[in-house]
Every structure is written in structure tokens, then in C-alpha cells.
Amino acid sequence: MNGLHLTADLSGCRSGDSLHTDPEALRHLCLKAVAASGLQAVGQLFHRFPAAGGVTGVVLLAESHLAVHTWPELAAVTLDVYVCNLGRDNTAAAETLMAALVAAFEPAAVQRQVLHRGQAVG
Amino acid sequence: MNGLHLTADLSGCRSGDSLHTDPEALRHLCLKAVAASGLQAVGQLFHRFPAAGGVTGVVLLAESHLAVHTWPELAAVTLDVYVCNLGRDNTAAAETLMAALVAAFEPAAVQRQVLHRGQAVG
Numbered sequence: 389m390n391g392l393h394l395t396a397d398l399s400g401c402r403s404g405d406s407l408h409t410d411p412e413a414l415r416h417l418c419l420k421a422v423a424a425s426g427l428q429a430v431g432q433l434f435h436r437f438p439a440a441g442g443v444t445g446v447v448l449l450a451e452s453h454l455a456v457h458t459w460p461e462l463a464a465v466t467l468d469v470y471v472c473n474l475g476r477d478n479t480a481a482a483e484t485l486m487a488a489l490v491a492a493f494e495p496a497a498v499q500r501q502v503l504h505r506g507q508a509v510g
Numbered sequence: 511m512n513g514l515h516l517t518a519d520l521s522g523c524r525s526g527d528s529l530h531t532d533p534e535a536l537r538h539l540c541l542k543a544v545a546a547s548g549l550q551a552v553g554q555l556f557h558r559f560p561a562a563g564g565v566t567g568v569v570l571l572a573e574s575h576l577a578v579h580t581w582p583e584l585a586a587v588t589l590d591v592y593v594c595n596l597g598r599d600n601t602a603a604a605e606t607l608m609a610a611l612v613a614a615f616e617p618a619a620v621q622r623q624v625l626h627r628g629q630a631v632g
Contacts, residue, residue: 389586393517397628433555435570444575446568448557453566453577457594464511466627470590472579503623505588506519 391452391472391505392479394486398465400496407492408460409441417492418447418454425485427451427471427478451478454485465493470505513574513594513627514601516608520587522618529614530582531563539614540569540576547607549573549593549600573600576607587615592627 406413411434422429431448440461447454455468469486471478490498528535533556544551553570562583569576577590591608593600612620 389519389581389584389588391588395515395625395627397511399628430559430566431555431557433553433568433570435553437552437572444552444570446555446570446575446577448555448566448568450559452579452588453568455568455575455577455592457574459511459594459596462511464628466511466513466574468590468592470577472581474581499627499629501625501627503517503625505517505621505623506521506586507621 389472389474389506391470392482393468393470393503393505394482395501396467396486396490397499398467398490398493398495399463401463401465402494403463405493408458408465409436409443411436411443411445414443414445414456414458417489418445418456421485421488422447422449422454424488425481427481427485456489465495511594511596511628513592514604515590515592515625515627516604517623518589518608518612519621520589520612520615520617520619521585523585523587524616525585527615530580530587531558531565533558533565533567536565536567536578536580539611540567540578543607543610544569544571544576546610547603549603549607578611587617
């Protein structure tokens with residue numbers, strides 16, 4: 389259950405992009421990037437907030453999950469890519485997926501963090 | 511967009527509990543714990559894996575998200591509670607929610623991590 393959790397918090401993203409406010413555009417990006425990374429989607433859910441127009445989206449993966457939150461009013465986005473490494477090492481796939489998502493938002497700055505999960509578990 | 515992301519990776523959880531394998535039982539726990547914490551659910555999705563019988567669940571929150579993965583074959587569970595603190599400080603609610611979920615699984619050991627998100631953003 390040893391896993392790798394990557395986060396990237398983006399600021400100064402390209403403004404006016406539909407990815408920040410259109411759940412369908414964000415869903416398309418996420419599912420395309422998951423497939424290209426070699427990870428396996430098993431479910432997805434995207435929600436648009438009526439007030440500020442931000443979107444929250446998650447893709448459930450056979451390997452764990454992807455989560456995206458957009459704040460169009462702040463030109464900000466946060467990304468989570470979490471993969472377990474049970475059965476095979478998904479590190480490269482997680483990094484590929486994260487890189488594709490970060491690039492799509494064209495941020496001016498990125499705060500990245502790396503968590504090693506479940507080290508004590510198995 | 512300043513946020514707090516709590517993770518807890520549980521091992522030695524009470525075996526044979528339906529929370530590990532029944533999406534409906536896990537959904538009920540999660541939604542009840544979210545409501546009790548004062549956070550606001552805006553969507554949810556739970557998926558059961560046919561092979562090992564584990565469950566992945568997410569609750570989309572007005573404040574960000576909750577994610578749960580179970581590995582019944584390892585008696586292991588990972589939990590994520592991520593809240594943005596835009597508008598109000600949701601730290602106490604996030605801690606309350608995480609505490610309720612950890613307690614429900616009765617783990618022998620817990621690996622906890624705390625991430626401060628989006629510090630550079632606003």
C-alpha cells in the first residue's frame with residue numbers, strides 16, 4: 389500500500405481559459421491525461437460551483453486518485469495525484485500525469501510537494 | 511486559496527468490518543462525519559474494486575475534498591481531508607472530520623502528515 393502523493397498548487401494561471409470554469413473541458417483534460425499516463429480511470433465526478441464558477445473534479449484510479457480544484461477568481465488551481473505502488477511502481481506514470489496537468493494550466497508559479505504514503509503499512 | 515491538507519494512513523484496522531468492502535457503509539460513514547464536522551458535501555462517488563474488494567470513495571466538499579481508499583487484504587486504509595480556508599478557517603472542522611474517520615476504522619497504527627497548500631497563491 390506504499391504510495392506516492394504529488395501535489396502542485398498553481399498560481400498566475402492563464403486567465404479566461406475554459407478549464408477553470410467548464411466541468412466538461414476539465415473532465416476531458418483529466419481523462420485524456422490519465423489515459424496518456426498509463427494509469428486506469430475507474431470513475432469520475434466533476435462539480436461546478438455556481439458562485440465564483442470554480443470547478444472541483446476527481447478521477448478515481450485503479451491506482452488511487454486524481455483531484456483538481458480551480459479558483460478562477462484567483463487564477464489558481466490545486467492538483468493531487470496519488471498512486472499506490474502495489475503490484476508495480478507507478479511513480480513515472482504519476483509524474484507524467486502531473487506534468488501534463490500543470491502544463492495545461494500554464495501557471496506563472498507552482499508550489500510542489502511530495503508525500504510518501506503508507507510506509508508503515510506494507 | 512490557502513489550504514490545509516491532512517493525511518492519515520492506517521494499518522492494523524479492525525478486520526472483517528464492512529467499512530472496508532461495502533461502498534454503502536463507507537458512504538454512510540463519510541457523509542455522516544462530514545455533516546457532523548460542519549463541512550458541506552456537494553457530491554460523492556464510491557467505487558468497489560471487484561478483485562480484492564477494496565473501496566475508493568470521495569466526497570466533494572464546498573471546502574475541497576475528502577478521499578478514502580481501503581485495502582481489506584492489508585487491513586489498511588488511507589484518508590485525505592483537504593480544506594481551503596477561503597472565507598473562513600476550516601482547520602478545526604478538518605481535524606474533527608479526520609478524527610471521526612480514523613476512529614471508525616480502529617487502526618493499530620496511524621501515519622499522519624500535514625500539508626499547507628497554496629501558500630504562494632493568496
